[in-house]
Amino acid sequence: MMIEKNILEVKNISLSYQKDPIVKELDVSFMKGKISVIIGPNGCGKSTLLKGISRLLKKETGSIILNDTNMDELSNKEIAKQLAFLPQSATAPEDVTVRDVVELGRYPYRKVLQKVSQEEKIIVDEVLQQTVLFHLRDENINNLSGGQKQRVWIAMALAQKTEIILLDEPTTYLDLGHQIEVLNLLKELNETTGQTIIMVLHDLNLASRFSDYMIGMKNGRVVYEGVPTEMMTPTILKDLFGIEAYIGEDPVDKKPICLRFD
Template structure:
């Protein structure tokens, strides 16, 4: 998926401002940045929920906003932030809704539709809960059910808007492990928005950092999660060290409120001076303490 000169606006105000991106096929890309920087707006543009005021979104060379709705739904699946939980609907019934792009008034559920639903349930480890009412699931299980519905569409691209919102850490990891395994098994291109930089660095192959609707950096976690870039994107003084488990970059905020950068770009009064340097490799202050489980290239140890 490629983005060229993309502008997206609400009420005449540009939110995403002339963005150029290359989102690698078959990999997991994560969009990061402060609240209000345009992350979710960009995802809406990538899913065609928001029409660009300028620029293009290309999928395998095809202009996304010129595709017929049914053709688009067979190529791109979107899981929005905090979808409304249906009442009295089983997990299997919810997942079956993902087959809507393949049905019509004259074509009801086929054997292939049923097989696709079973594959999605298997992939998300939900077969044992297939007949459970969705509203009775835990937060993590419910999110996996929504992901299964998106998987049942059998698209090449899966867009996830903050899939870990309102989940505790254990359920966040559960959902992201599910996404990682699906990408590894199916080769689906995944683009998602996350707030947690450390989880983003651990589960992404490719990171996109935004500030005020403008691209600050894109590349591997090691290229993007650095002290200078975190300072620019979040206005926060940090140290970046290797994650002792995964070996990926891990952001540690400096102690004290004075570590927060002011609008002028200078450290807050009374705090340590901001470290000098340009956008370069992460500040490595310690080697991984344990054998890595997953390295920065996404390989299992």
């Protein structure tokens, strides 16, 4: 029997905004090479947790273990070589091209004012091909569609060559077609590169469909976790969201789906 390895462990972490506690003494682990999706009601601390893991928000208590090393012992650049974070609403300055943005993913490997090397240009080209953006490489990112822009941000994260990618609601502001496009891309990357994907999603059916593991948060704590068949139950969804859920089975992948909720 194969033992799953945890690539990231969060232990007793507390996070606050202006002294208002959001995440409270939380414990959670993320398995290497898996897609983990965090679900829960608005304001429960999902986005705050990702910001704490990526060190955009200073923790008040606890520790975060990345590849068996306490993150307190690592520099920001050392962390950025292992972990990439895409916030909910990434924005780019005017007059920057797709290639410019993707090249930013190489910053952890460069010294101050060092130019992009030929080796890095090759890495960027490979990522642009992988995300089907090579033909748009010289386009202004602000002229792209929502789905294309999101692919650019994912490409930037890929250029970092990290083992872990954190994404805060990567489908926000996208229509359904572009949501599926982005999530299919992430699933394909996970399957081909073995990268660990940790993301927050609001749509329960998309969370079930695209996850290996689901984590349910409420009031700043992890209260449920398990595979989709364990998480997508009327009892759990009622406790998390206060809804009466009717659960069925996806005819294609046999994963649980919410047919209706009241």
